[in-house]
Amino acid sequence: MxxxxxxxxxxxxxxxxxxxxxxxxxxxxxxxxxxxxxxxxxxxxxxxxxxxxxxxxxxxxxxxxxxxxxxxxxxxxxxxxxxxxxxxxxxxxxxxxxxxxxxxxxxxxxxxxxxxxxxxxxxxxxxxxxxxxxxxxxxxxxxxxxxxxxxxxxxxxxxxxxxxxxxxxxxxxxxxxxxxxxxxxxxxxxxxxxxxxxxxxxxxQAPGAISKGRRDMLTDYRFWLALPAVLAAPFLVTGIFIQQGFILEQKVWDPLWLASCFVVYGIAHWLSSIFAGVLVDWFSARKLLPFMLAPLIGALAVLAYLDGYWIAPVFMALLGASIGVASPIIGALWAEVYGTGKLGSIRSLMTAFMVFSTAASPVLFGALIDRGTSLPALFGNSALGTFLAAVLVCFSYPRSTSRG
Known part of the structure; x- marks a missing residue:
């Protein structure tokens, strides 16, 4: 501190x-x-x-x-x-x-x-x-x-x-x-x-600083390897919150109990963001990318395979941490790799990607639930997909030997 x-x-x-x-x-x-x-x-x-x-x-x-x-x-x-x-x-x-x-x-x-x-x-x-x-x-x-x-x-x-x-x-x-x-x-x-x-x-901007834009980013293979990891948290967290009625029914949790656990979510969100901010300055956002999804994978696995009232605060803490650590890491990533001269252009495109992903997840989750997909299958497969995204991101920006 x-x-x-x-x-x-x-x-x-x-x-x-x-x-x-x-x-x-x-x-x-x-x-x-x-x-x-x-x-x-x-x-x-x-x-x-x-x-x-x-x-x-x-x-x-x-x-x-x-x-x-x-x-x-x-x-x-x-x-x-x-x-x-x-x-x-x-x-x-x-x-x-x-x-x-x-x-x-x-x-x-x-x-x-x-x-x-x-x-x-x-x-x-x-x-x-x-x-x-x-x-x-x-x-x-x-x-x-x-x-x-x-x-x-x-x-x-x-x-x-x-x-x-x-x-x-x-x-x-x-x-x-x-x-x-x-x-x-x-x-x-x-x-x-x-x-x-x-x-x-x-x-x-300082003379000689890196200044790459959207075209450079979209033609960079590293971006496409990192994109699933970047969008994983907003995509999945939105789907979980919108379909929380399904989770309450399957876990037999009282709605008031889950609502009270949002305090845990908010505290974990804030503390993890503060901690991740220091880590970004120590190690760089690129080096932290492969570890960014660990709290989200943990949250999904806990939700899929464990039962009991005590699971709710653990799940919400991990979910809050997943959003908290992602914010400074992803926020710093684009500046580290593509410079700051056209950073607004790049960030606005990423915001659009994020909004589209959050619009898609409730529809996809709802369709899978309507087809009879069980809670362990839905969130167990989500954990597996998130793990694969974490593997992919290991071959993107963290492999860079220099900025850009």
């Missing part, structure tokens, strides 16, 4: 920008939006299927859009990019509050997913990876702490606001926080940072 204390003291402004950007980005995350689902469906007279279809369509559309808009963080000064995305998030919250028709709700979902889930975290993590070289892992893990903090605080805030002023009023309050709190604070932090965030990233 001493390393973190000294690092935060020297770079608190830019680290603070990363943290609050990811925290406000939680407005567009599924765990937060889900608290409004029942109220929205009742107000607009939507069935569960219609509501889910609108949400899925908006999510997929945002994934396609971020490929283009995410690259702007490579060409615009960070203050300008942040202001534009903040304006988009404000509009998204206002549209949610004013949704009196499914078409308005669809647009609100789209902007929430684009600006909240996509562009704000994208700007934060691209900035951490770009401006911190020797301390990249710690920077990525500290800014990513905005997610577990949001997982703890924001559901409580949402429930309280909905109870006091209704779901529409709640979104109005959230909309106001962006121009009144987030934008002034984020721009103030950027201006207090010793890093030259007012310049375009190309001008700020």
């Amino acid at each position: 001493k390393q973190y204390t000294h690092f935060i003291r020297q770079n608190w402004a830019l680290l603070g920008f990363g943290f609050i950007s990811i925290f406000w980005g939680n407005f567009g995350q599924s765990f937060f939006i889900s608290w409004y689902g029942t109220s929205i469906q009742a107000s607009l007279g939507l069935s569960a299927a219609a509501y889910g279809s609108l949400y899925s369509a908006a999510t997929l559309a945002s994934a396609l859009t971020i490929v283009a808009l995410g690259a702007l963080v490579d060409r615009w000064p960070l203050e300008r990019f942040t202001a534009a995305v903040g304006a988009g998030l404000t509009l998204a919250c206002l549209l949610m509050a004013l949704s009196i028709h499914p078409a308005v709700l669809l647009l609100g979902f789209y902007l929430l997913r684009l600006c909240g889930q996509g562009l704000l975290p994208h700007a934060a993590q691209t900035t951490m990876a770009r401006y911190f070289d020797n301390h990249r892992g710690k920077a990525l893990s500290l800014s990513a702490s905005g997610v577990p903090v949001g997982e703890i605080l924001l559901p409580l805030i949402a429930v309280a606001l909905i109870g006091l002023i209704g779901w529409r009023g709640s979104w109005m309050i959230l909309a106001v926080t962006v121009p009144l709190i987030y934008l002034p604070l984020s721009l103030w932090l950027l201006r207090r940072s010793p890093h030259n965030t007012a310049a375009t990233p190309g001008a700020a």
Whole structure:
């Protein structure tokens, strides 16, 4: 922790920008939006299927859009990019509050997913990876702490606001926080940072530094060997959470018991991310890649082959750790291999890959469950597939003898 204390003291402004950007980005995350689902469906007279279809369509559309808009963080000064995305998030919250028709709700979902889930975290993590070289892992893990903090605080805030002023009023309050709190604070932090965030990233990049883009990445065989490992955690964790009813039924767990274990998930998520950030700075992200999937394989094996109430917290701890260790490792990987000059372009494409994978897993898991696949078969085979992804990644970037 001493390393973190000294690092935060020297770079608190830019680290603070990363943290609050990811925290406000939680407005567009599924765990937060889900608290409004029942109220929205009742107000607009939507069935569960219609509501889910609108949400899925908006999510997929945002994934396609971020490929283009995410690259702007490579060409615009960070203050300008942040202001534009903040304006988009404000509009998204206002549209949610004013949704009196499914078409308005669809647009609100789209902007929430684009600006909240996509562009704000994208700007934060691209900035951490770009401006911190020797301390990249710690920077990525500290800014990513905005997610577990949001997982703890924001559901409580949402429930309280909905109870006091209704779901529409709640979104109005959230909309106001962006121009009144987030934008002034984020721009103030950027201006207090010793890093030259007012310049375009190309001008700020050191002469002679590696600067490869999407084309270089997509024509690099190492990328395709690493991709299954990179997408494994978001793909499987989303499928598990969406199909948790099947797990509860097969394991005979009380829903309240599993819900209480989410605290274990959040703590493991945060602690593992902080620890992995230090390891990235010590060893590099490329060298850690073969070990990144160990907690996920353990979680899947525990879920598949062990029974009992005590399994739930163990499973959730391993699942949280799998997400926590992946964030700084994958976040630092692209900068290590392809440089930082076009990092926004690369990260936006990877965000799109991730969103598509999370859209596919609930459908695939649901189809397998409907066909009668047992829990041990479903998650045992998932563990085997994850192990094979870990084997493949051993032949990708870790075999590199030099950067790029």
